[in-house]
Amino acid sequence: MTSAGFSQISPSIVAEFQSLVGADNVISGSAELLVYECDAYTLEKRPPQVVVLPRTTDEISAVLKVCRRENLPIIPRGAGTSLSGTVLAVTGGVLIALTRMTRILSVDVRNRRALVEAGCVNAWITNAVKSHGLYYAPDPSSQMACTIGGNIGTNSGGPHTLKYGVTTNHILGYELVLPDGEVLWLGTTPECGEDVRGLDLRGAAIGSEGMFGIVTRALVRLTPVPQAFKTLLGIFETVDDASQTVSEIIRSGLVPGALEMMDQLITQAVEKAYRFGFPTDAGAVLIVELDGLAPGLERQAALVMELCRANRAREVRVARDDIERLEIWKCRKRAFGAIGRLSPNFLTQDGVVPRSRLPEMMRFIQEVSRRVELRIPNVFHAGDGNLHPLILYDERDPDQVRRTLVASEEILNRCIELGGSVSGEHGIGIEKVDFMAKQFTEDDLEAMQVLRRAFDPELRCNPHKMFPGSKRCGDIPLRKQAAA
Numbered sequence: 001m002t003s004a005g006f007s008q009i010s011p012s013i014v015a016e017f018q019s020l021v022g023a024d025n026v027i028s029g030s031a032e033l034l035v036y037e038c039d040a041y042t043l044e045k046r047p048p049q050v051v052v053l054p055r056t057t058d059e060i061s062a063v064l065k066v067c068r069r070e071n072l073p074i075i076p077r078g079a080g081t082s083l084s085g086t087v088l089a090v091t092g093g094v095l096i097a098l099t100r101m102t103r104i105l106s107v108d109v110r111n112r113r114a115l116v117e118a119g120c121v122n123a124w125i126t127n128a129v130k131s132h133g134l135y136y137a138p139d140p141s142s143q144m145a146c147t148i149g150g151n152i153g154t155n156s157g158g159p160h161t162l163k164y165g166v167t168t169n170h171i172l173g174y175e176l177v178l179p180d181g182e183v184l185w186l187g188t189t190p191e192c193g194e195d196v197r198g199l200d201l202r203g204a205a206i207g208s209e210g211m212f213g214i215v216t217r218a219l220v221r222l223t224p225v226p227q228a229f230k231t232l233l234g235i236f237e238t239v240d241d242a243s244q245t246v247s248e249i250i251r252s253g254l255v256p257g258a259l260e261m262m263d264q265l266i267t268q269a270v271e272k273a274y275r276f277g278f279p280t281d282a283g284a285v286l287i288v289e290l291d292g293l294a295p296g297l298e299r300q301a302a303l304v305m306e307l308c309r310a311n312r313a314r315e316v317r318v319a320r321d322d323i324e325r326l327e328i329w330k331c332r333k334r335a336f337g338a339i340g341r342l343s344p345n346f347l348t349q350d351g352v353v354p355r356s357r358l359p360e361m362m363r364f365i366q367e368v369s370r371r372v373e374l375r376i377p378n379v380f381h382a383g384d385g386n387l388h389p390l391i392l393y394d395e396r397d398p399d400q401v402r403r404t405l406v407a408s409e410e411i412l413n414r415c416i417e418l419g420g421s422v423s424g425e426h427g428i429g430i431e432k433v434d435f436m437a438k439q440f441t442e443d444d445l446e447a448m449q450v451l452r453r454a455f456d457p458e459l460r461c462n463p464h465k466m467f468p469g470s471k472r473c474g475d476i477p478l479r480k481q482a483a484a
């Protein structure tokens with residue numbers, strides 16, 4: 001037994017997995033397992049004991065039945081782009097990666113939906129249906145890599161979810177393999193209309209961070225591409241003026257498709273990396289995208305310009321054509337990638353505040369940055385009040401790691417104090433477990449655990465995530481090592 005009450009994986013179990021899915025689809029060598037030692041939250045690392053890469057729902061069901069018989073923890077994984085340690089194998093276990101189940105199984109243009117395997121990469125859906133004037137709306141900045149299964153696991157958002165909603169608004173139904181190997185379908189099936197017969201449990205596993213079982217196929221909603229776009233760049237001397245503008249755009253009643261902010265450090269890094277022509281001396285840049293029927297857009301754009309200027313915007317530019325618009329989005333979505341030019345490591349935070357509190361929250365982040373003596377650039381979904389302060393550090397310096405954790409804690413605590421939340425879209429994972437008890441009452445947490453136990457009575461599926469002091473989890477040694 002492991003310290004958390006799970007069993008160890010023996011060579012005979014590895015051989016049994018190989019017989020179920022093929023030897024090429026099982027990884028158990030220590031060097032290869034290092035690939036899976038963390039996700040995009042790199043502060044804590046530990047490899048699983050074995051990785052299984054199934055190709056079908058039946059294979060997953062057979063593997064999970066062995067895991068149940070042997071009392072082994074299971075960790076579902078998509079592309080591993082999670083930013084909060086949601087796929088960390090805290091005490092080892094069987095990591096089940098969906099990266100060999102990537103097909104788009106069918107596209108139903110008339111009913112505007114597609115059936116995809118869970119390992120299908122988000123952006124591939126839009127690529128497959130754009131010739132029909134359709135797209136898959138949730139657009140996490142990681143959409144060139146992240147999978148639909150992972151999007152369901154974290155209920156992902158993205159720049160355009162301000163107007164179009166997050167993953168849960170675009171998943172009509174999905175197939176789920178429970179931790180005991182049973183296969184069920186939640187929500188609308190591919191054969192039926194959009195109504196759900198009986199209890200609508202579709203939402204239950206969306207955002208459950210892989211704790212309710214393994215999603216194998218999903219029926220996704222397709223959305224018509226808007227008739228026209230107008231994309232504006234508001235250029236400001238200060239973050240404060242840009243934040244105030246965000247608040248006022250929302251108050252005006254406009255619902256932009258996207259409303260994103262980049263501060264000076266990020267803008268400089270992005271400009272150095274991609275050379276779009278962003279002003280590197282500006283305090284902050286707002287990207288405001290309006291979309292919909294062409295006739296209404298000029299009036300909306302005029303209002304956005306007026307609000308930017310009323311808040312001392314130095315300049316407001318409008319994307320000249322579709323090429324320039326797409327270039328702006330390419331830069332924005334690759335912003336995290338440009339951080340390598342600033343620092344060897346960074347921790348991405350994901351707090352939320354009411355939009356009206358954005359200006360004071362941004363001032364607070366600047367104050368924390370000065371206090372802990374670490375740079376904290378910001379690029380985020382301003383229209384949702386969903387912040388992404390990126391705390392820059394060097395993991396080789398233990399004192400920088402300690403100060404990173406201090407900054408992170410102070411920022412998230414302030415989000416709660418301001419009436420917000422510690423996660424907008426990246427999930428709780430292992431990173432924010434300790435904040436759950438600050439944000440929810442004991443009764444709230446127990447109600448969530450009751451639902452979890454209905455799917456996974458043995459709490460073997462993605463243990464150690466989201467819930468503080470989960471009985472089967474024991475202590476989490478990794479964070480203590482990092483913070484020591």
Ligand SMILES: Cc1cc2nc3c(=O)[nH]c(=O)nc-3n(C[C@H](O)[C@H](O)[C@H](O)COP(=O)(O)OP(=O)(O)OC[C@H]3O[C@@H](n4cnc5c(N)ncnc54)[C@H](O)[C@@H]3O)c2cc1C
Nearest residue numbers: 078079080081082086141147149150153157209210215425
């Ligand atoms: C550069 C960058 C930019 C990002 N931008 C955004 C953004 O704009 N918006 C946003 O929301 N997120 C963003 N993220 C975070 C991340 O990409 C998302 O959380 C994404 O949904 C994770 O997908 P994945 O396939 O990588 O899943 P993983 O990281 O592998 O897993 C994420 C969670 O889902 C569970 N899971 C994965 N597959 C399954 C399955 N088949 N069945 C059940 N559970 C499963 C896992 O157990 C885990 O809990 C970003 C990350 C990076 C690195």
